Amino acid sequence: MKNRITELFAKKKGNILNVYYTAGFPALNDTVRIAQALEKAGADIIEIGIPFSDPVADGPTIQESNKIALDNGMTLHLLLEQVKEIRKTVSLPIILMGYINPVIQYGVEKFAKDASALGVDGVIIPDLPLHEFEEQYKALFKSLNLCNTFLISPTTSEERIRKIDAATEGFIYAVSASSITGAKGDFSSEQVQYFERLQNLKLKNPFLIGFGISNHSTFAKASQYSAGAIVGSAFINLLREAKDISADVDAFVKSLKK
Amino acid sequence: MKYTVDQRGYYGQFGGAYIPEMLYPNVEELRNKYLQIIQSDDFKKEFQDLLKNYVGRPTPLYHAARMSEKYGAKIYLKREDLCHTGAHKVNNTIGQILLAKRLGKEKIIAETGAGQHGVATATVCALMGMECVVYMGKVDMERQRPNVERMRILGAKVVPALSGSMTLKDATNEALRHWINNPTDTHYIIGSVVGPHPYPDMVARFQSVISEEMKKQLQEEIGNPFPDYVFACVGGGSNAAGAFYHFLDDEHVNLVGVEAAGKGVDSGESAATTALGKVGVLHGSKMLLMQTEDGQVVEPHSISAGLDYPGIGPMHAHLFETGRVKFVSATDDEAMKAGIELGKLEGIIPAIESAHALAALNQFEFDKDDVVVVNLSGRGDKDLETYIRWGKY
Numbered sequence: 099m100k101n102r103i104t105e106l107f108a109k110k111k112g113n114i115l116n117v118y119y120t121a122g123f124p125a126l127n128d129t130v131r132i133a134q135a136l137e138k139a140g141a142d143i144i145e146i147g148i149p150f151s152d153p154v155a156d157g158p159t160i161q162e163s164n165k166i167a168l169d170n171g172m173t174l175h176l177l178l179e180q181v182k183e184i185r186k187t188v189s190l191p192i193i194l195m196g197y198i199n200p201v202i203q204y205g206v207e208k209f210a211k212d213a214s215a216l217g218v219d220g221v222i223i224p225d226l227p228l229h230e231f232e233e234q235y236k237a238l239f240k241s242l243n244l245c246n247t248f249l250i251s252p253t254t255s256e257e258r259i260r261k262i263d264a265a266t267e268g269f270i271y272a273v274s275a276s277s278i279t280g281a282k283g284d285f286s287s288e289q290v291q292y293f294e295r296l297q298n299l300k301l302k303n304p305f306l307i308g309f310g311i312s313n314h315s316t317f318a319k320a321s322q323y324s325a326g327a328i329v330g331s332a333f334i335n336l337l338r339e340a341k342d343i344s345a346d347v348d349a350f351v352k353s354l355k356k
Numbered sequence: 357m358k359y360t361v362d363q364r365g366y367y368g369q370f371g372g373a374y375i376p377e378m379l380y381p382n383v384e385e386l387r388n389k390y391l392q393i394i395q396s397d398d399f400k401k402e403f404q405d406l407l408k409n410y411v412g413r414p415t416p417l418y419h420a421a422r423m424s425e426k427y428g429a430k431i432y433l434k435r436e437d438l439c440h441t442g443a444h445k446v447n448n449t450i451g452q453i454l455l456a457k458r459l460g461k462e463k464i465i466a467e468t469g470a471g472q473h474g475v476a477t478a479t480v481c482a483l484m485g486m487e488c489v490v491y492m493g494k495v496d497m498e499r500q501r502p503n504v505e506r507m508r509i510l511g512a513k514v515v516p517a518l519s520g521s522m523t524l525k526d527a528t529n530e531a532l533r534h535w536i537n538n539p540t541d542t543h544y545i546i547g548s549v550v551g552p553h554p555y556p557d558m559v560a561r562f563q564s565v566i567s568e569e570m571k572k573q574l575q576e577e578i579g580n581p582f583p584d585y586v587f588a589c590v591g592g593g594s595n596a597a598g599a600f601y602h603f604l605d606d607e608h609v610n611l612v613g614v615e616a617a618g619k620g621v622d623s624g625e626s627a628a629t630t631a632l633g634k635v636g637v638l639h640g641s642k643m644l645l646m647q648t649e650d651g652q653v654v655e656p657h658s659i660s661a662g663l664d665y666p667g668i669g670p671m672h673a674h675l676f677e678t679g680r681v682k683f684v685s686a687t688d689d690e691a692m693k694a695g696i697e698l699g700k701l702e703g704i705i706p707a708i709e710s711a712h713a714l715a716a717l718n719q720f721e722f723d724k725d726d727v728v729v730v731n732l733s734g735r736g737d738k739d740l741e742t743y744i745r746w747g748k749y
């Protein structure tokens with residue numbers, strides 16, 4: 099059994115564009131259409147957010163998209179049905195990203211099995227402790243060939259980064275600054291130093307840089323130091339205003355990659 | 357049975373540290389250092405000195421004769437309402453600010469519901485000359501207005517939390533976000549026995565002075581350190597944790613936690629977590645949590661802002677699961693009546709939170725010799741508007 103994430107990173111070494119959006123936003127059934135538009139536009143990874151009532155690591159933009167999605171009636175069960183629909187036409191790697199509580203209510207093992215069976219390639223659960231993953235779920239994930247991505251931040255020690263690297267299959271999510279999510283301006287010199295530090299660690303896994311990637315300039319700059327980058331809030335802002343999802347997503351992705 | 361936290365930060369299946377990586381270094385630093393710091397002689401000396409000379413401890417254990425007559429038992433009130441700032445919350449903020457100083461932190465953030473924890477935090481920040489930002493739900497800012505102004509007089513910045521139900525849960529989210537954005541110079545003073553390990557244990561230790569004093573005072577008063585019952589209201593659970601702490605291993609002491617039933621446990625407008633909640637993760641720990649089947653946190657309701665929280669901390673979740681503590685609830689109406697009753701019978705107007713503990717007394721049949729301690733966690737000054745609006749006195 100192959101995993102689309104590890105295949106992608108084996109083939110493509112740079113400028114990988116991972117696009118995040120919240121399931122069920124702006125409208126409940128847009129989840130499928132947005133995935134199709136992203137593939138057509140040339141994104142490399144689709145990262146779909148599982149909405150949660152209390153997203154503590156997120157800034158106002160993603161908070162609002164979570165709230166609208168929940169008001170629209172979005173649930174994790176429904177998201178998995180949408181993934182099934184997406185997989186009928188889309189072949190890009192799919193990652194589900196979300197806080198642990200909805201996953202616990204679904205059942206962590208059942209979630210991993212169901213998601214994997216429907217064609218999900220990886221998950222990101224920012225508040226799942228590393229030791230809990232290693233002790234309780236790592237073997238299961240391996241048997242399902244499901245990648246789990248951990249976050250690291252500028253304050254993560256080298257020792258811990260190496261531990262996370264050892265526990266990871268796929269890629270590491272390098273948070274670009276000590277901050278919650280949100281689109282920002284250009285990177286500071288400290289951020290660039292942090293990217294260089296990561297680059298020099300020569301980790302076993304590639305890393306993607308996320309948080310604050312909003313345009314071609316930040317995407318290109320992040321990609322200089324990493325395998326690519328993750329765009330979230332800027333894409334949510336686009337979706338909120340989108341008149342024609344297919345055309346607007348296409349223009350957005352092309353403007354990032356140029 | 358062991359009721360305190362284990363080596364790894366768990367109480368049975370509850371507790372732990374479910375936090376995004378951006379918070380990990382801060383929480384890890386606390387975890388590595390908190391015990392060593394709070395057990396050091398120098399810390400203990402400063403902590404005890406401030407509790408005595410600044411907070412006004414020990415607080416009295418008052419034999420409430422007219423209440424005793426009414427309820428047919430020997431009723432004692434542990435007067436946390438007489439602490440400086442008007443509630444037990446200050447025991448914890450004194451401890452945490454001394455810890456923050458020893459960690460070299462310069463700025464303090466906090467969340468608050470009733471405003472008591474916010475006031476207690478603003479107070480210790482003024483005392484230590486530290487910058488203070490308090491997050492408070494917009495709804496709570498309206499219903500606890502005097503406390504908002506108190507915080508401002510004390511020099512704190514009060515920031516309204518505008519997300520979700522705009523109450524305590526949302527204020528906590530905003531404080532956590534602030535901490536993610538300011539990871540090096542800031543300490544987050546959490547106000548209850550919630551949050552990632554080591555917060556629940558740390559806050560319980562700072563509040564444990566309540567039951568430590570109760571034991572001494574009961575020994576002096578009745579020649580026996582053990583009461584038959586201890587009652588405390590439970591929001592996140594800090595005053596209850598403090599009131600129960602030194603009795604946990606004495607199984608003959610009946611411990612009763614009183615939650616806010618709001619308009620009734622089954623009304624859809626309640627904060628009675630043990631009745632309505634399931635195992636879940638919020639604000640960094642595994643606890644009992646009111647939530648939908650899909651794992652979305654349900655917005656609680658209580659007339660009392662300090663109990664308007666959708667979960668109970670991991671220590672209490674474990675005490676509930678093991679049956680060591682009996683959890684009951686009181687409605688908005690029952691609490692308001694009990695608060696007014698205490699005013700008329702004993703000349704003490706309690707915080708509406710504390711009135712919930714009093715309101716549970718008539719759910720029990722006591723022997724006339726039973727020694728019953730009610731932890732009166734706070735005073736009612738901040739609630740005057742709510743009492744006036746409720747009327748019927």
Ligand SMILES: Cc1ncc(COP(=O)(O)O)c(C=O)c1O
Pocket residue numbers: 443444445469470471472473547548549589590591592593594595596661662663707709710733734735
């Ligand atoms: C007087 C008083 N009692 C109780 C509480 C509830 O908190 P906890 O359950 O942590 O004691 C509050 C919270 O604001 C309070 O102000």
